[in-house]
Every structure is written in structure tokens, then in C-alpha cells.
Amino acid sequence: MKAALLRAFGAPLTWEDVDTPRPGADDVLIQVMACGTDGTDLKLLDGFGYRPELPFIMGHEPAGLITEVGASVRDFHVGDRVISYNFFHCGRCRNCRRGREQICPYLDRILGVRGVPGGYADYLCLPASQAVSIPKGIPWEDAAVLCDAGCTAYHAVDRARVKLGETVVIFGVGGVGSFAVQFAKLAGARVIAIEQSDKKARWAEDLGVDVALDATSVDVGTELRQLTEGWGADCVIDIVGREETLTLGVDLLCNGGRLVIVGYTPDHYSLSGKHFAQNELEVIGTRCGRRRDLDQAAQLLAQGRVKSIVTERYPLSDVNAAHQRLQSGEVLGRLVLDVPQRPPSTPA
Ligand SMILES: [Zn+2]
Known part of the structure; x- marks a missing residue:
């Protein structure tokens, strides 16, 4: 598959051929259809704040289509439309049990930010437990920005x-x-x-x-x-x-x-x-959001009670141009990377 790799802080991403990830028994493989970009991505590029091990695939607002499911996955199927809940929390500590998983002290991986490759690629692999269904009627680009902007x-x-x-x-x-x-x-x-x-x-x-x-x-x-x-x-x-x-x-x-x-x-x-x-x-x-915040934000968008915040779209392969545009500070709402030849966002 193609992916945009962060190979050095302070340098542009490189668009390269890499191995397509293989889903484990509990994972789903997702074909990326859209991925939002924001200031966190600019900070990652500069190595300010989070500093993932390189090379790394960024992209923490992915939306896509499930193309493969692991043997143990029961709640998702090929063809399902999903976004990601990005925080890989422990699920066992006091905060996780109290439903405050995004402040889990053992949280060490965040999709597209640290430890888990994100959506600046043709495909990404995600544990099914981190996948969230996209409600009917939400276009890919609007679904993508729920992962961070909507949830937060x-x-x-x-x-x-x-x-x-x-x-x-x-x-x-x-x-x-x-x-x-x-x-x-x-x-x-x-x-x-x-x-x-x-x-x-x-x-x-x-x-x-x-x-x-x-x-x-x-x-x-x-x-x-x-x-x-x-x-x-x-x-x-x-x-x-x-x-x-x-x-x-x-x-x-x-x-x-x-x-x-x-x-x-x-x-x-x-x-x-x-x-x-x-x-x-x-x-x-307040830090990003809980999984339930992501669900609620998605419901409000699906019900048409909030407007789309996406104002600009760039092809995923033009990610460096998109980052430059973002750096200008001129973007209103959100800029989203997408795939020009993607299937319709709302299957009948
Ligand atoms: Zn925890």
C-alpha cells in the first residue's frame, strides 16, 4: 500500500510503498476514505510534544471501510463504515472503570500520534474494540473529523x-x-x-x-x-x-x-x-474525550443538529501541501485529506 511516512522531524512526509498491515484475530483492516488534519499533526511534524518512534504514519482522524476482520471479531463485518477511538487505554484501572478512559495513567498509545500507525495511508489496522460505527447519512469527511474535533x-x-x-x-x-x-x-x-x-x-x-x-x-x-x-x-x-x-x-x-x-x-x-x-x-x-463523547457527537451530526465543519479537501497523496495550507492559519473549520476514487459515503 501507499503511505505518508514521517521519517525525520522538521522534514516533509515521504509518500512510499509499505507493507499493508495484517489484522490479528481481534483486529479489523480499514481502507482509509478520509482523514482529518489539525494542529496536532503540525506539532508531530516538528517533534513538539509527542515524539513517536520513526518512521511513523500519522493521521488521527481516519474514516474508512472495513475490508477484512480477524477470526475473533464478532461485532464488525466487511463493508462496515467506521471511525476510530484513538486512545488505547488499559481498561482495568480506576479511571477506565469509572468511564474516564482518556485519562488512564497507563495510556501509552494514541492512534496516529504515538505507537499506533494512523490514517495517512491506504489502509490501517485497528483492534475492533477501538472501532466505532459511522451512523447512516454522515459523509466520510464529516465522519473523519469526529475522531478528534467532534469528540474533544x-x-x-x-x-x-x-x-x-x-x-x-x-x-x-x-x-x-x-x-x-x-x-x-x-x-x-x-x-x-x-x-x-x-x-x-x-x-x-x-x-x-x-x-x-x-x-x-x-x-x-x-x-x-x-x-x-x-x-x-x-x-x-x-x-x-x-x-x-x-x-x-x-x-x-x-x-x-x-x-x-x-x-x-x-x-x-x-x-x-x-x-x-x-x-x-x-x-x-479537559482532554480529548471518552468513547461515549465520540458516540454522542456522531449522533448529533447524523441527526443534522450540527453543521459540517469541513471546508477544504486535499487528496491524501498531497498531504504535504495540505500541511502547508494548514500552517498558513487560513483554514476555516477543518481540512480533510481524502481519496478521490472512493466508494459512496452512504451505502443504500
Ligand atoms: Zn486505565
Whole structure:
């Protein structure tokens, strides 16, 4: 099969012939039909954060068709359409048993990120226990981006405990943010999106937010005070994670407010214990999502209750051009790699 190999950090991927993986007894073999790309891929390319052993096949948002199943697999069949739950957790520790598998302390492999080859290839092999069926009616490219963007956004909004009528501020309307603003709207909040360009603020409006602010042209603090009659936001969901957004996020909260940290950078933020204690502020970290978050996000997409976040498609073989495009920061929502000659996404 063909695959894009990461052979050296800081260098482009190389499109090569490699052996097609062979499924073991508990595995399924998946023909990749689409694979999302995001900032995690750019970090992997640079060797920032996760540093998989090389050579490595990236791609943590794959969607595809099962072409072979192992002898012990009972719940999937050839021809099934699936996406992946990417976190290879132990299934036995306290967190796994409590249904918080993505913070399993023994989690050492993440599909397309570390230890398990991902979707930048014609085929990938996955334990059947990590495969998730794609509900009917979801096109390949929209299914693909559920693996990370959809799952992460659903979990973040769930962790945020968003309630009917609350004001929720969301920093960053990229892939995760494009789903998060829609999930927060569905939860009944007034959603205020903050972006760094007029074009991205307009994109947030297209997704149905109540107010979109371009932070390069307005003072976000002043605008938010006006919008909330001086009260502040009940919840801030930070999908950027820079020192400026964390600092501003805390400033925007009303007393009793919640800061939810989804995105991160190498930045640190110095916290005033007094300010947090006296105003009963909460800080909530959130990491990708649980398997059930992925299922829920997929259901909402299948029901047509959230819009597609995919705005650009590149052939899988043009992955380096796609990464360059992603690096430009101009992509709205999500860019997806796909296979031009693929079968229809929704079989009759
Ligand atoms: Zn575990």
C-alpha cells in the first residue's frame, strides 16, 4: 500500500510503498476514505510534544471501510463504515472503570500520534474494540473529523456543565471550536465566539453563534461587559491556551464562573489564589474525550443538529501541501485529506 511516512522531524512526509498491515484475530483492516488534519499533526511534524518512534504514519482522524476482520471479531463485518477511538487505554484501572478512559495513567498509545500507525495511508489496522460505527447519512469527511474535533468538543462542553440560558465565551473557532460553539448552543447557552480575524468571526456566525468578536479590532473585555450588563461570562472555554487567552478568560468570568481549558501551548499562567478563592472560580481541564463523547457527537451530526465543519479537501497523496495550507492559519473549520476514487459515503 501507499503511505505518508514521517521519517525525520522538521522534514516533509515521504509518500512510499509499505507493507499493508495484517489484522490479528481481534483486529479489523480499514481502507482509509478520509482523514482529518489539525494542529496536532503540525506539532508531530516538528517533534513538539509527542515524539513517536520513526518512521511513523500519522493521521488521527481516519474514516474508512472495513475490508477484512480477524477470526475473533464478532461485532464488525466487511463493508462496515467506521471511525476510530484513538486512545488505547488499559481498561482495568480506576479511571477506565469509572468511564474516564482518556485519562488512564497507563495510556501509552494514541492512534496516529504515538505507537499506533494512523490514517495517512491506504489502509490501517485497528483492534475492533477501538472501532466505532459511522451512523447512516454522515459523509466520510464529516465522519473523519469526529475522531478528534467532534469528540474533544463534545467532552469539553460536557465538562463545562453548560446550563440553559448561560453565557459561554469560546476562544478559538478552529476545528474543535467549530463543533464546540454548536454543542454549547444545543445545550441552551448564549454563545460568544472570540477569534483573531474578521473572516474567522464571520465563520463562527455561519455556525450559529449569538455574537462573534474579532479580537484584533474590538476590546473583548469592554464588549463582554456590555453584552452581559457588567456581569461577565458564566463559562469561558479556552481552545487556544495562550497566556493572553487564559488571563483574559479569567477576567471575563462572573463570580462563580468556570474556566475550561481545552487547548494548550508551552505558555504558563500565574494564578491569583485570592481572586479564585474569593470569587469561587473554577478551573476545569479537559482532554480529548471518552468513547461515549465520540458516540454522542456522531449522533448529533447524523441527526443534522450540527453543521459540517469541513471546508477544504486535499487528496491524501498531497498531504504535504495540505500541511502547508494548514500552517498558513487560513483554514476555516477543518481540512480533510481524502481519496478521490472512493466508494459512496452512504451505502443504500
Ligand atoms: Zn486505565
